[in-house]
Amino acid sequence: xxxSKPLHSVVCIKQVPxxxxxxxxxxxxxxxxxxxxxxxxxxxxxxxxxALRLRDRLGGSVTVLCMGPMTxxxxxxxxxxxxxxxxxxxxxxxxxxxxxxxxxxxxSMALEQIGRTFGTPDVVFTGKQTIDGDTAQVGPxxxxxxxxxxxxxxxxxxxxxPAAGVLTVERRAEGGTQVLETRLPVLITMLExxxxxxxGGIDTALAAAKAEVTIWNAAAVGIEDLTRCGLRGSPTxxxxxxxxxxxxxxxxxxxxxxxxxxxxRAVIEAMFARLPDVEAQLLETAAQSAx
Amino acid sequence: xxxxxxPAAAKANAGSRAGTKKELxxxxxxxxxxxxAVEIEHGQVHxxxxxxxxxxxxLADKRGVELGxxxxxxxxxxxxxxxxxxxxxxxxxxxxxxxxxxxxxxNETSTSVLTHLVETYKPEILLLGATNLGRDLAxxxxxxxxxxLTADCTELAIxxxxxxxxxxxxxxxSLLCTIFTLNFRPQMATVRPRVMPMPARQEGRTGRIVEYAxxxxxxxxxxxxxxxxxxxxxxxxxxxxADIVVAGGLGLRSAENFQLVxxxxxxxxxxxxxxxxxxxxxxxxxxxxIGQTGKTIRPRLYIAAGISGAIQHRVGVEGxxxxxxxxxxxxxxxxxxxxxxxxxxxxTLLPALTEALAARLRVNRLAS
Numbered sequence: 001x002x003x004s005k006p007l008h009s010v011v012c013i014k015q016v017p018x019x020x021x022x023x024x025x026x027x028x029x030x031x032x033x034x035x036x037x038x039x040x041x042x043x044x045x046x047x048x049x050x051a052l053r054l055r056d057r058l059g060g061s062v063t064v065l066c067m068g069p070m071t072x073x074x075x076x077x078x079x080x081x082x083x084x085x086x087x088x089x090x091x092x093x094x095x096x097x098x099x100x101x102x103x104x105x106x107x108s109m110a111l112e113q114i115g116r117t118f119g120t121p122d123v124v125f126t127g128k129q130t131i132d133g134d135t136a137q138v139g140p141x142x143x144x145x146x147x148x149x150x151x152x153x154x155x156x157x158x159x160x161x162p163a164a165g166v167l168t169v170e171r172r173a174e175g176g177t178q179v180l181e182t183r184l185p186v187l188i189t190m191l192e193x194x195x196x197x198x199x200g201g202i203d204t205a206l207a208a209a210k211a212e213v214t215i216w217n218a219a220a221v222g223i224e225d226l227t228r229c230g231l232r233g234s235p236t237x238x239x240x241x242x243x244x245x246x247x248x249x250x251x252x253x254x255x256x257x258x259x260x261x262x263x264x265r266a267v268i269e270a271m272f273a274r275l276p277d278v279e280a281q282l283l284e285t286a287a288q289s290a291x
Numbered sequence: 292x293x294x295x296x297x298p299a300a301a302k303a304n305a306g307s308r309a310g311t312k313k314e315l316x317x318x319x320x321x322x323x324x325x326x327x328a329v330e331i332e333h334g335q336v337h338x339x340x341x342x343x344x345x346x347x348x349x350l351a352d353k354r355g356v357e358l359g360x361x362x363x364x365x366x367x368x369x370x371x372x373x374x375x376x377x378x379x380x381x382x383x384x385x386x387x388x389x390x391x392x393x394x395x396x397x398n399e400t401s402t403s404v405l406t407h408l409v410e411t412y413k414p415e416i417l418l419l420g421a422t423n424l425g426r427d428l429a430x431x432x433x434x435x436x437x438x439x440l441t442a443d444c445t446e447l448a449i450x451x452x453x454x455x456x457x458x459x460x461x462x463x464x465s466l467l468c469t470i471f472t473l474n475f476r477p478q479m480a481t482v483r484p485r486v487m488p489m490p491a492r493q494e495g496r497t498g499r500i501v502e503y504a505x506x507x508x509x510x511x512x513x514x515x516x517x518x519x520x521x522x523x524x525x526x527x528x529x530x531x532x533a534d535i536v537v538a539g540g541l542g543l544r545s546a547e548n549f550q551l552v553x554x555x556x557x558x559x560x561x562x563x564x565x566x567x568x569x570x571x572x573x574x575x576x577x578x579x580x581i582g583q584t585g586k587t588i589r590p591r592l593y594i595a596a597g598i599s600g601a602i603q604h605r606v607g608v609e610g611x612x613x614x615x616x617x618x619x620x621x622x623x624x625x626x627x628x629x630x631x632x633x634x635x636x637x638x639t640l641l642p643a644l645t646e647a648l649a650a651r652l653r654v655n656r657l658a659s
Binding site: 042129131172175237243254270274283 | 332333395399423426427429433434438443461463468473475515520522535576592602616626634639642643644646651653
């Protein structure tokens with residue numbers, strides 16, 4: 001499929017709020033977004049590092065792609081300082097309110113435009129999921145739309161032969177690791193903790209500062225039917241956002257009196273009063289292990 | 292799932308669209324019944340599939356429709372056994388898909404089989420486990436069918452018109468939201484293991500079997516499974532099915548202090564884990580994370596030490612029979628859903644608990 005051309009990887013990244021925990025106003029129950037700094041979704045860094053390693057090993061180039069508001073350019077510049085070769089920002093008000101289906105549509109159109117402009121991607125990477133949406137659905141969505149072989153939860157790329165277009169990977173599955181062989185092009189969602197993000201060098205930082213981020217809107221990537229984008233292109237509708245109510249039965253608070261040991265005994269007393277069978281089981285286990 | 296990169300916008304839009312329930316397009320009106328895509332690996336049905344059958348049964352009864360289960364594999368005996376179990380856990384119909392190419396899970400084959408079955412039999416709701424397998428499959432199937440998919444639901448409800456209300460944590464787990472897929476079918480959702488209770492097994496209950504032989508040509512399938520490396524047992528943290536769980540949070544202040552959690556867990560014969568920030572700090576591995584994006588637990592006893600109790604943590608532990616919370620902040624949200632609470636420093640109280648418990652178990656054993 002790729003012949004002898006150099007490997008082109010594209011890493012899809014998302015800019016997310018730095019704190020996984022967005023604060024909620026205690027009185028109004030609205031989200032307090034003011035002053036929350038943004039970062040590259042941490043899971044995406046494992047994808048970026050893996051793409052950079054492939055390039056270091058096999059040659060070729062790494063493009064980073066981000067869909068988001070214009071301020072997401074910061075995250076793309078950060079990716080460039082780690083050593084990505086070029087950056088593309090996909091930004092348009094028509095994308096606002098996209099669910100995962102509409103997001104994978106816009107991104108797959110951008111990936112096709114990247115193919116026409118910079119060369120067809122052989123490997124598209126995403127993180128396992130984002131820390132704000134946590135759905136893990138956009139990667140599979142892109143794979144399906146582009147017709148790429150879908151490889152989720154990849155812990156290791158064992159071998160990749162760009163000339164033959166063949167790769168072998170390790171995939172995290174229930175109770176073990178699947179070893180899969182497949183063909184390029186592929187979409188890989190990278191498992192966390194599988195590599196460690198490099199520190200960018202001074203030279204890459206300087207190059208990144210001068211690099212130009214390509215900015216495309218819907219029209220620039222060939223999207224003609226805007227009803228497939230944003231809220232209108234999203235089959236899911238968020239009808240209600242709310243804070244859960246407290247349990248009707250309040251927690252029984254153990255008073256703190258005396259030493260920590262005395263407090264501990266009071267906690268244990270209350271705990272086992274509710275779970276006599278658990279205590280009985282523990283006593284039985286203790287008795288068995290003693291003899 | 293709405294794009295949470297723009298929470299404020301999503302919320303505003305949600306409000307403005309709340310009343311826009313259009314009539315379901317005609318070609319979707321034939322969609323009926325509730326389905327569960329059953330997860331089988333190495334011949335065993337994953338228990339999340341039974342939990343989903345329990346939940347699916349409630350939805351199907353409310354709607355007055357059938358509950359279907361889809362089982363796929365290459366081994367006739369394993370498929371028959373799985374089908375029998377599905378009936379006992381509530382299925383009315385089991386779609387049995389047998390093919391040598393389905394010996395191991397592969398996205399390509401499972402997506403094409405499940406998509407074909409949905410297009411043929413038209414279920415209005417399709418549920419999958421939010422496991423690596425279920426998420427891999429659900430994302431591909433939903434995109435192929437161009438329908439809505441809601442991940443990691445903590446609550447499912449249905450109205451008279453068959454609209455599925457799927458509730459899940461949002462904004463990084465700081466709030467809950469309810470999501471609908473009003474104008475598309477099937478309405479798809481994934482649910483994590485242990486979020487829903489295990490339904491009672493009705494021994495001897497049976498139902499109808501519908502066979503499907505997809506006649507997959509192995510040579511046409513690009514991806515090959517070369518090997519499966521099973522985890523060593525010692526590596527496995529069995530948090531979801533543990534009877535007692537002890538967990539720590541940032542209130543422990545240092546990675547060294549996390550040892551206090553492990554020591555208490557040891558005395559109790561418990562599994563141990565931690566809140567999400569501890570994974571981010573590298574104090575614990577990701578497989579010990581408790582909460583929406585980690586493991587959901589349903590133990591008899593759960594002790595949370597120095598955990599504030601954000602919503603994403605809460606939804607992962609609410610199934611516990613008794614939750615004991617230790618936190619220095621009396622206003623910590625964990626006290627809103629704990630059964631027993633103590634305002635104390637976990638770093639001081641944990642060793643005291645370990646010592647007092649060891650003494651109690653020793654003394655009572657001697658007494659008896």
